[in-house]
Amino acid sequence: MKSINKLIITITLGIGATVTSCQKLNIAPTNIVTPAIIFNSEAGVKSLLATIYADLPIEDFKYRPDGGDDNNGMQRPGFNPGNPWMNFYNSAAVTGEEVGPFGGMDIGSGFGYWPYADIRNVNTLISELPKHVATLTQATVNSLLGEAHFLRAYYYFGLAKRYGGVPIITVPQDPGAPLSTLQVHRDKEQATWDFIGAELDLGYQMMSEISDAGRANKYVAVALKSRAMLYAACVAKYGSTNFIDGPARGQGLVGIPADQATKYFQAAYDAAKLLDGHYSLYNQNSSDKVKNYTDLFLDASSKENIFIRQYSITLNLNTPAGPHSWDATMSPGRMTSGGLSRSYPTLDFVQLWSNLPITNSDGTPKRFNNLLDLTQGLEPRLRATVYFPGETLRGLTFDTQRGIYPSFSGTAAAEVAKAPNSRTWQLQTDPNVLYPNKTDPNAKQVIGFTGISNNLGDDQLTRTGFYVRKYINYNAAKTNVDLYKSIQPWIDLRYAEILLNRAEAAVELGNTGDALTDINLIRDRAGATPYSSIDLDKVRKERRMELAFENQYYWDLKRWRTADVVLDRAHFKGLMPYYVFNENKYIFLAETELFNREYTFQKQFYYEPIPGGQINQNPNLLPNNPNY
Template sequence: MKRYQLIITMLIAGMLFSCHKLDIKPKSILTSDVIFGGEGGIDAYMADIYRKLPIEDFTYRPGGRDGQSGFNLHHEWEHFWHSSAVTGESVGPYGGMDIGGGFGYWPYAEIRAVNNLMQELPKNSANFTDTRIKELTGEAYFCRAYFYFAMAKRYGGVPIIKTVQNYPEQSIEELQVHRDKEQDVWTFIGDDLDKAFELMPATSPRGRANKYAAAALKSRAMLYAGSIAKYGSVNFVAGEARTQGFVGIPATAANGFFTKAWDAAKLVEGHYSLYQKDADKVKNYADAFLDQTSPENILVRDYSIASNTAHSWDATFSPRYMTADGDSRSYPTLDFVQKFITLPITNADGTPRRFDKLEDLMAGLEPRLLATVYFPGASLRGYQFDTQRGLYTSFTGTAAAEVAKPADQRTNRKVSADENTLYEGKRISGITGIKPNGSPDKTTRTGFYVRKYIDYNRPQNQCGLFQSTQSWIELRYAEVLLNRAEAAAELGNTEDATTCINLLRTRAGATIAGSVSTNDVRLERNKELAFENHYWWDLKRWRTADIVLDNSKFRGLMPYYVFNEGKYIFLNEPEIYERNYFFDKKYYYEPIPGGELGKNPNLFPNNPNY
């Protein structure tokens, strides 16, 4: 194990400016007497712990940089590395990027800081009220559970450490603890969150957890554990770690974990609600991710330019034409869009439908879809997404027959990497349109752009790198409803599952479901939580990643202008890079970091096939 030092970087600025601001980067070191001497020191200490929580947010990059772990490591603008870009929700610039081969995430220094908080608070009871010590202890349990959740979903069983380790007071042999079984780690996470719920208050300052944040996180974590128990024997690689219980959970434990997930989600009911402030359901859903007063938000992470924590979502998910700088590099797929609806782009005889304008395709589509994805013809900051792939001088025959032709046999089609190229006065490709393979990857490869979290009210000159300040919503009530619905469906309670799903579908502007199955809940989850870094983990816990990502290629919606008709058509074609995406079965677990194995031989056996 690591040799941990009791030197914790703290936020002096947090003491000077606000007891609850958690978006300030550390600037100095505080000693123990200052940390536990009063509210200023303890809030600075908590700010550092919260800053290091493994929240997969705007500034999270899977795999990190140069072999480092994947949280907040200096390339915070490269949001196109997020997990949706390798799951088929979107496609990014790196085909087949392996985000399952090992993050090297091992946060025992952070866990030590939390354990130290629990140990030192009672010793400094003269500086805090009994109520405050109780609240802070509950918060510590929440944070410790969060760190363990991030490890358990990657590695399975890891060492459970509940006390502060010290060297040289303890020998190296004492510090070289063994792995615990995966089932025991998940049970430990649930127990910590129960303690957090019991001790924390019902409300909390913005950016800090309360008892209902603990319940929400428990619903997420226990659902994950239940899925591993139920589906973990499917499509999994055997090995010594599994034989010894360090990875895998007995199937008999599944319903127990699903019940814990349902019970935890039920606790949140009545304390948070879905965002429903605007009658316009498209605007309402878009604003749910921008309105800081949303009653849906349970735990958020804030950003600001003043504290040097602003992110770059607007600059890296919209084309340069609509931003101040940066470039878009990750784009929703047609495969994702058609989870909502099979787009009406062909006639009954297979010929492409003709449209007068690009935006006509959006008529009648589900509002939640339109608030999640920018379609061809949509507008942002006064500009249109003119995502034209090319131009046909004339078009005859079926869409399928045309797409099946090699590029050099599509004789009436014209494409150009330069949006200024004209054909008899008509632009061949759009400014935000799809360029040929080999062109700079700075406009859509699929015909779509991400809309979720885009601050459409922000002026264009403030949409550059490190200028975005919309909050990341780590826990929101919609996810809790989905966790509850999935747990209910797994337990055979289809009535409650249907009730939860219909709350979401009503808000989304979708049709009401008569009854839902587990697969229906999964599909609803895909749609509601798109681009929020859930789908990657869902595919892993359902044990379907190696099926969905089995040498997979994803598709786009390609708009063309038919010159002799003055109409637009849309063709279902491969995204222009036609990259393969894959998932090796061993990636259901990541390897224990090699450096840690070198320090502690008791962490062996490593996970299967590593």
């Protein structure tokens, strides 16, 4: 595969300043460097590490699951694309956690992620480091080698969860070698996962316990191992019954024998256990659990953070560590100085916690004096994850409203079943329109300034009644909230996920005692009622609630092999607030979200196709994955 075999390591000027990791990697490397220049100093090695970290497939604020697009000559499909402000292209928007204007995109068919040039850089690092012990010292070489094994495992994890078995290449290939030696075959899927596990074991054994923010240490390695081995275990257990047959399956290129599931669940459990005592759940404000959970995603000193990606306002916006636009594209226009909100949490997601109390026992809508009254008694974690109507941000209220009813009678279900033009509401798209008219001293806005958009061309108002709260920097002044102005770190691995990984593995292994303890630690921090018993459904539900909007649920659906059921012609709902004028009250109706998107997922999408361009260069990558 000639595309993966660059002999000269090329590093763009300034890339050391754009890395996702620590300040100590901010080293300006030379344009084209040779191994002698790189490995004669620790600074040179860190310059190469900067490139490797920058290209890691971390699914962060800038990640687009459809592969991204390219307006600036950049070819890094899916990761940090040429338009990194488009945060509405996110995994949540294609799974029902959120809905967005591009939520129906076909992300299951693949976008050509193939990072073998990056893997070659890691292989070069691993092959060269032992030659420079005299310059770097044995201890430094050992630690850097451990870091390199972690990095190589991360790249292969990005490949394995997409394609199953891929070529395992551990040495820098010589592009001048015979083509037959470069056109390597795919390894089996099980061998690929075993390789990932072994690499992360080396990382754990060789790295130190501490590292600068954004760089790996031994516990980062085993944290990733707990995630990766849990994925492999589910492929073995659930992929053995829910699959499409074909030559790739028959050759073991996709799929893992079912009898291997226990081994991988145990590996995930054991890896997670190694983090005990080294990280802890964020609990800086136990008296205000909403604020505590909100601040978890903004506090750089959090002891829950295991591995993060950092950003800087001074760096090129198209680089991985350049500023992102989460605040500007997840908040309504009224609360920013620029940007467009386009992706919104669904009522289906919100009701993971419980059915909201919006109807009476006779089916009529409950009346509320204020929009915020609905949130009374809701779990703090939910309120810290989603902005409800009536909440405030930057001194402004989410005055979310879809319209005004002059009066309302009947049941909620009967009203929602009516055709829109047969309902008696007053419906406008302009928040400045008043009912009954602007001269009436009791007049009310027909919709709010953060109201529900009835105009599908309007890119700043919710289509579901909710806005995302997780990761929103509420401390930022409105004047500083614009495209490419956000720099809060992305938390790639945090301790709550490790507890969830361990709990899931424990339940699968029949160890419900440990699983119950781990889940209740999370629920206590969330302000939720502890469970008295545990099962797999509860663990999975807890995972969905805790890791919402963190680009995890899409991959959970894939490894559980439930995506083709959950997303089978699926439609999702929003929560529509209305003002009832003659009662001076608010009501809420559960209605189809206003994009009215249908979601689907075919079984073949559990694996993505090997990129066609790579097959053209290397026919030995065939057979392709089933149904491609």
